[in-house]
Amino acid sequence: MARQPEGPPPPPTVQKLRLRYAKRGRLRFASHRDLARTLERALRRAQVPMAFSAGFSPHPKISYLGAAPTGAASEAEYVEIGLSVRCDPEAVRAGLDASLPDEVAILECVEAGEGTGSLADRIDTSVWRVELPGVTLAELRPAVEEFLSRDVVTVAKRTKNGLKDIDARASVASASAGEEAGCAILHMVVRQLTPAVRPDDVLAALAAVADLHPPLPPRAVREAQGRLDDTGTVADPLGPDRAARIPREHAAI
Amino acid sequence: MxxxxxxxxxxxxxAQIQKPIQYVGGELNSQVKPWEDAAVHWALMYPDAYEVGLPNQGLMILYEVLNERPDALAERTYAVWPDLAALMREHGVPQFTVDGHRSVADFDLLGVSFATELGYTNLLEALDLAGVPIHAVDRDGSHPVVVAGGHAAFNPEPVADFVDCAVLGDGEQVVGDITDVVKAWKAQGRPGGRMELLARLARVEGVYVPRFYAVSYGPDGAIAGVQRTRDDVPATVGKRTVMDLDEWPYPKTPIVPLAESVHERMSVEIFRGCTRGCRFCQAGMITRPVRERTITGIGSMVEQGLKATGYEEVGLLSLSSADHSEIGQLAKQLADRYEGTNTSLSLPSTRVDAFNVTLANELSRNGRRSGLTFAPEGGSERIRRVINKTVSKEDLVRTVTTAYANGWRQVKLYFMCGLPTETDEDVLEIAELAVEVIRAGREASGSKDIRCTVSIGGFVPKPHTPFQWASQASAETIDHRLRVLREAINADRRIGRSIGLRYHDGKPGVIEGLLSRGDRRVGRVIERVWREGGKFDGWSEHFSYDRWTAAAAEELAPFGVDLDWYTTRERTEHEILPWDHLDSGLDKEWLWEDWQEALSEEEVADCRWTPCYDCGVCPTMGTEIQIGPTGRSLLPLTVV
Incomplete structure (x- = not known):
């Protein structure tokens, strides 16, 4: 007979919090696993009363949503945590933010609104901004136009099973070229389909269709995530949770 | 600038390399001080990959001790993987620290911690990437002083041409002394240049400056003598020993990496030194005497460390943790304190006795009982008497069976092969033992779902141990014994399928042996190997035995010695050993007697419980054993 953990089962989840966080600066080189470890340790340091799974190796209740690739910065990563004691979301945000390295910031924390559905269902698109040091607007603009004029642009993507051809065009809902301080900026809205198209894939596509080869490694930042509507707008995925809070807060007054 | x-x-x-996160710094509890605020700048290097080097306790302690001084600044640097090293050379980016990304060449000192000799080629690679001449004699006042430390520094002769100094023993206090010397010399306008600075450093207790000692060799290839070249440096250099560990509760705020590292836990050193007297164990010989932290000192380090890091596991470290005088109370009280907090405690077990199982049970009260590790080290009772790690076969089987009966599913047994006087029969007894353990374990646990993993590696004789005179077994001998062991384990599949065998082939051990007991002539081999592309020698995918043997053959031939001369050759009693002028406190005559007693299979007692000053360390170094019990208790933590 195998041993069983003694004592009562762990306390249940009484509150779900949804967080938006940023990875910036040097820590854009952190992978999803690196950030997950860092967040879990920060939760312990901040003494957030996490709910745990049962069994011999209890895990804190944390669900991660699709992470930005290693090397890309982000202002819009999302995670949901389950607590065993109700807490003020803003206090959790501030405490957790203070416990994290400077270049990981907790930007928002809201309580999951009852009956509003899952967070994952509210995210199907990323908004990217890619700085291209050493590239001018005059070089980038025609490349983007050429890319958008195509129906399919096949690029080779490195996967676990070697190189694989994917279409980088279909996932790109919109793209435009801009410029800041002499540096060309690629703005784009990319649907999260399978196989995933990442900024690197679009840059490979620009090289393929317009021979655009940035002299320095580009810097990508995910500026937002959410659901893409028919007008091309990406909705705030925490909006429904905020909306669900308003009546109750009014009721309390 | x-x-x-x-x-x-x-x-x-x-953006172009593997695992970039290891180079960016910014870890929790790391720090970057303004350059101008410090009078003395230290770069601290662990000469292996970040994932191996980051958890190193020694480096983490010195980083904190130095940074606590307002006049000093310390930053960390690690070996750079070949993918980044190639790009750094192409783009002219020098070896950098991960904290402030400052050039290592800008620092006053580069301290390198050698836990193993296999890091030597990485030192040369780092110096070259830093733009610092690899030979100490080619450096001038603008270059950092290269200081070696760690256990391998007890015989720094193979790297004597590359380092400016080696520090013997505990680092906590000596880094402060070195800082004071460098600070004063700089403040005085660097009188006498680099040579004067090194002469001043050579007068600091525990600091060895190889260039002030000349080595001569006899016609037989052995060392004829070691002479000081200046009167103002000591004839022999003694090690440093930190007393009263409670006064040195470091690291207080361990660095928490973002990247994955080899130890995903916080470590608290519960005592330093070991007097069990295992004859193969260099660590146990050179870190004497035993100095315990008190139960309350340990309790507060665990508490503060967890607060500072958020780790969910704490390892209670030492050379033989079950030997702490209050380990039973410590385990129980820590387990009480952290019950229900999802914090796990672990004890790297080494000794084989039932008490270890009791401790492990206590620490895993509500956790999974997955694996337990014991280290009998020698396969037969006879060889265990030779190495002075006496445990009878019956006790061993009984202990492991107790573990299975208490719900532990997997037991790991550590062994060495190639020990002095060893025969195939000694090693074959490991197979018998493992079979018996599984039989008894299945019976005791009533389950076939138990495993025993035998982990075995080749023994490398080390300086400052009774085995420093021994013949090292050849790679062929090691590989042969591993082969017969594997066949014996697999002979009965019904039992054998529950036994795992993990082993390292004999080749890297031979090179480690060359570097461990080598003298200054071996430096040419290290340099040749590095020039031919050798680095990361601790990694099987980078280690090239053929490159080492070819370099050894060519570079050693002019001296009339070879690889075998350094490894498989047994030394005689009065041969001058390369490290004889470096004093670990151990009396050479005592070591020789202990070597003779090993050959006649006699045991020696632990001086912790039977007052004995025979090894010479306490009288020579002016130190004492510091152990409890204190009788104190840990108070329950206040709930926040």
Missing amino acids: TGETLYPRLEPLL
């Missing part, structure tokens, strides 16, 4: 950040030049390279 000195101390300027290289990050803007490094960043574009990071």
Whole structure:
């Protein structure tokens, strides 16, 4: 007979919090696993009363949503945590933010609104901004136009099973070229389909269709995530949770 | 400008390499002090990959001790993987620290901690990447002083041409003394240049400056003598020993990496030194005497460390943790304190006795009982008497069976092969033992779902141990014994399928042996291997035995010695050993007697419980054993 953990089962989840966080600066080189470890340790340091799974190796209740690739910065990563004691979301945000390295910031924390559905269902698109040091607007603009004029642009993507051809065009809902301080900026809205198209894939596509080869490694930042509507707008995925809070807060007054 | 950040030049390279996170710094509890605020700048290096080097306790302690001084600044640097090293050379980016991304060449001192000799080629690679001449004699006042430390520094002769100094023993206090010397010399306007600074450092207790000692060799190839070249340096250099560990509760705020590292836990050193007297164990010989932290001192380090890091596991470290005088109370009280907090405690077990199982049960009260590790080290009772790690076969089987009966599913047994006087029969007894353990374990646990993993590696004789005179077994001998062991384990599949065998082939051990007991002539081999592309020798995918043997053959031939001369050759009693002028406190005559007693299979007692000053360490170094019990208790933590 195998041993069983003694004592009562762990306390249940009484509150779900949804967080938006940023990875910036040097820590854009952190992978999803690196950030997950860092967040879990920060939760312990901040003494957030996490709910745990049962069994011999209890895990804190944390669900991660699709992470930005290693090397890309982000202002819009999302995670949901389950607590065993109700807490003020803003206090959790501030405490957790203070416990994290400077270049990981907790930007928002809201309580999951009852009956509003899952967070994952509210995210199907990323908004990217890619700085291209050493590239001018005059070089980038025609490349983007050429890319958008195509129906399919096949690029080779490195996967676990070697190189694989994917279409980088279909996932790109919109793209435009801009410029800041002499540096060309690629703005784009990319649907999260399978196989995933990442900024690197679009840059490979620009090289393929317009021979655009940035002299320095580009810097990508995910500026937002959410659901893409028919007008091309990406909705705030925490909006429904905020909306669900308003009546109750009014009721309390 | 000195101390300027290289990050803007490094960043574009990071997008092109594997695991860039290891080079960016910014970890929790790391620090970057303003360059101008410090009078003395230390770069601290662990000469292996970040994932191996980051958890190193020694480096983490010195980082904190130095940074606590307002007049000093310390930053960390690690071996750079070949993918980034190639890009750094192409783009002219030098070896950098991960904290401030400052050029290592800008620092006053480069301290390198050698836990193993296999890091020597990585030192040369780092110096070269830093733009610092690899030979100490080619450096001038503008270059950092290269200081070696760690256990391998007890015989720094193979790297004597590459380091400026080696520090013997505990580092906590000596780094402060070195800082004071460098600070004063700089403040006085660097009188006498680099040579004067090194002479001043050579007068600091525990600091060895190889260039002030001349080595001569006899016609037989052995050392004829070691002479001081200046009167103002000591004839022999003694090690440093930190007393009263409670006064040195470091690291207080361990660095928490973002990247994955080899130890995903916080470590608290519960005592330093070991007097069990295992004859193969260099650590146990050179870190004497035993100095315990008190139960309350340990309790507060665990508490503060967990607060500072958020780790969910704490390892209670030492050379033989079950030997702490209050380990039973410590385990129970820590387990009480952290019950229900999802914090796990672990004890790296080494000794084989039932008490270890009791302790492990206590620490895993509500956790999974997955694996338990014991280290009998020798396969037969006879060889265990030779190495002075006496445990009878019956006790061993009984202990492991108790573990299975208490719900532990997997037991790991550590062994060495190639020990002095060993025969195939000694090693074959490991197979018998493992079979018996599984039989008894299945019966005791009533389950076939138990495993025993035998982990075995080749023994490397080390300086400052009774085995420093021994013949090292050849790679062929090691590989042969591993082969017969594997066949014996697999002979009965019904039992054998529950036994795992993990082993390392004999080749890397031979090179480790060359570097461990080598003299200054071996430096030419190290340099040759590095020039031919050798680095990361601790990694099987980078280690090349053929490159080492070819370099050894060519570079050693002019001296009339060879690889075998350094490894498989048994030394005689009065041969001058390369490290004889470096004093670990151990009396050479005592070591020789202990070697003779090993050959006649006699045991020696632990001086912790039977007052004995025979090894010479306490009288020579002016130290004492510091052990409890204190009788104190840990108070329950106040709930926040």
